[in-house]
Amino acid sequence: MKAVRGKYFFGGVHPNDRKYFSKAAPLEYMPEPEVVAISTAQSLGRPALPVVEIGQEVKRGELIAKADGPISSDVFSSICGMVEEIKEEIAANGTVEKFIYIKNNGKTDNAHLPPLSSPTAEEIKARIKDAGIVGLGGAGFPTAVKISPRTPVDTLILNGAECEPYLTCDHRLMLEKTDEIVRGARYIATALGVKTIIIGIEANKPDCIAKFEPYDDIKVVMLKKKYPMGGEKQLVYVTTGRRIGLPPKLPADSGVVVQNVATAFAVCEAVEQGKQLYERVLTVSGGATANPKNLWVKLGTKVQDIIDYCDGDGSLDVYGIDITFDESSVYKDIHFKASELYDNYSAEFDSDNTYTLKVDNANLYSNGDDVPFKDVTIKVPVGYVKRDEKNSPIDYVVKKSPRKIENTQTVMDYCVKLSGEAAIGQVGAKFNTKVMVNAIEITVPTACTVTVYVGSGKNKTKQTANFYKFDGTLKTNITKNKANINPDGSDADDTIYVVSHKFKVAGTYYFGGETAQPRKVIQGGPMTGVALSNYDVYTHKTTSGVLLLTDACAAAENPTPCLNCGKCADICPMHLMPMNTEFYALAGDYAAAAKYGGTLACIECGACTYNCPAKRPLMQAIRRTKAEMRKLGGQKK
């Protein structure tokens, strides 16, 4: 049906959506990772109970953990492999969860359920439960519970708002899988016994709106671009004009059921193909991402693997470093040729994220001559090149972050892989595999010329690469001919830029890009997601994105005194008073905080904190108050 405009709701904020990073990237299957770690806590309720044993072979889609209680959901294996380990670990959000580690054995067997043709309502409900489908919008409420409401409902609302900045997974899904989403919605409607299906899509996705308009049984509502338009209560109000009461009231009490479009797609697959929920689309985006993508990712994939699949975190890819001494005639035309170092090196990981590269039998080449000086041996301890006879050291240390490197194998994989290729002209060293680094620290012992060969892969963001040095905190560029990598984002994959600088004085310098460093790594959207401390976490059913934000976008600011400006209350979509909550919470009076701030009705959208000019941590106060009130309530009982 032709799209109609949604109603207006008071409040909300308008953050820059920055969907341009990954909007145009089509859905893509990420190769199966070597190891997955699947948490048993995949839904809102109690964690599921593991039903597999260590050493057991599992197929893709095989049940590995059984639901425990009504709002818990089944968990399925996302790859074929062997159960390696079942252990408790701290998950990204800080809670302790039980993880089932499965090692991939390369097989592609599926353990899918039989497909259903023209299913009845009861069959669909059973199938949704058996496939372990939960709400993929974020909360992870089991869909089977949601479609068995206590009160009669007359409307199904599909949530295609995707109001979180950066995220585009639902956008791509709606574009590419329109028909499946519609079929899934029809199955849910059948299960619920409702006739009306409404889909709410934000106005910044006109292509999706156009895609859904041809379907006669779907009412398309164009929503104003605003955060949190995809909040359940807001969405129900703008699409139908109904208000959902305060908790514990559910949308079903107002006669509606809200489902995310991704959930509808999962339902369609579960019904038509018998596929369990073990993979989902997630967005990899942010200013520090090399190659923003929308990926089909298996449940329990390590964030590190996802980032690597997207060509790293936007840092520069260094192909080689060439150091030439100018002073001594002995060293004049001799280049350190790293290509020969490959076979016999060992690397150590130091505690401060630096790698030690040790090479025992490396050779030196004279310029223009491919015959190596076999009798010359250089030693390379920790990125430290030294010619034995002349005692003239060349240091370079490769620094990387925020990865945690555990063994030398990883160093080899991600840090330095040298090839046996011959020198190309003046290129003294060429790393065959890209070295993904944020910055290289180069300690120059004496005057010399350092040349770095750098490329940006399939990087779509603009970058510059140059030498710089730190004066305290200030970064000073010292290269004049800095390389502007991908100024128009169109450069081919294999372009290598040469940045060279003649250092006149000894000292420590750095080489790197200016915008590439991720300052914040987020699982989920930027408004409600969880900030990660490293990449060693695993995706959940509800993980909708992995974002690498740069300094400019994710600056952590110190709070200043509250001005009582009321800007948090003005934009609160739930019409609450966050400043009161914070005021009383800081004083330790949580009952008053809940009373005067209305905290218990809060949907934790984060709009107040976003809007606060004094940068107050309102969200923290609200969460604390909620937790304390829960404790108080527990005591009373």
Next chain:
Amino acid sequence: MIDNTVVISTPPHVRKKRSTKGIMGDVCIALIPAAIAAMIFFWKVDLGEKVLYAQPLILLLTCVFTCVATEFVYFFIAKGGFGNKCKNAGTVCKLWWKQFDLTSVVTGMIIALILPPTAMWYEALIGSIFAIAIVKMFFGGTGKNLVNPAATARVVMFLSFSLTAYAAANIGSLIDSGEVLTGATNLSYLLKEGHVSKLSVLDLFLGTGVNGCIGETSALAILIGYIYLCVRKVIKWWQPLLFLTVFGFSAVLLSGFYFDSYKFDITLFLPHILSGGAVFAAVFMFTDYVTSPKGVIGQLVYYIAGAVLLALLRFFTGLETASFVIMIMNILVPLIDRYCIRKPFGYVKEKKQKEGK
């Protein structure tokens, strides 16, 4: 050396690029037209026996400098700048600069602009010290003051130096000395006689020939500041309008009762609004974040009650009482905030269901 660490914090991870300092900077910019108008109209003040030059500039500089200096000195002492044989002095100074958010500059500018041109610099100095040290810093600094520092300073100065300096400050009943200045106070005519004086509404709007406090006379300059504040979303556009409308109607009503036995002259609507300090107070002083209610309902109560109170006090005291009204309303704000709480979204429905049961 290279900072490779990642930041971990609670969501949201993106923030609006708007800070307290930015907002206060916007208020300073919005006050500039009024300050320029003050310079133009009161550069030369002829008191008969002597002529004062550059009074607005002197007052502005005195007030702003004193306010900032008072805040600094207070901060310096409170943070132990003198302790440990003044070894911490440098650190404390840096700390102060880091937290300096232009609020004292705004206070200083407002104090200067609500002074009459005859006010002396030392009076402004005492008022500024009082405003920052006692009204603001004693209560905890930015965001913690109970009453508007500028309005309170004005009240203190009015009571302390009333007959000498404030005779001409838009004050109706003491007006005879107003004749000393060029042009009579329009407010006095309105309040005493119930009609507009020689000045037209246009004069009042532009501020030409109007006697009064230096920043309050030109409604045009204030309007420019108001539009700027609205565009920058510092204040809500409806707040001053609501205040002035309610105030204008209350004043018309009251003057109807007071002078012409139930004859309500709507043509007095604009003169009432434009006379005295109502416009300035509505745009720059009532809208002060710290001392106005936080929620929308509270704000409605605050502006309507303030407007009615201002009209009443003006008539029954015959004085320009905006500062007093602001002080009184400020003290009521915690009470308003406590009782004017918006119901959460979706609350109404639940209530109906309860009634049904």
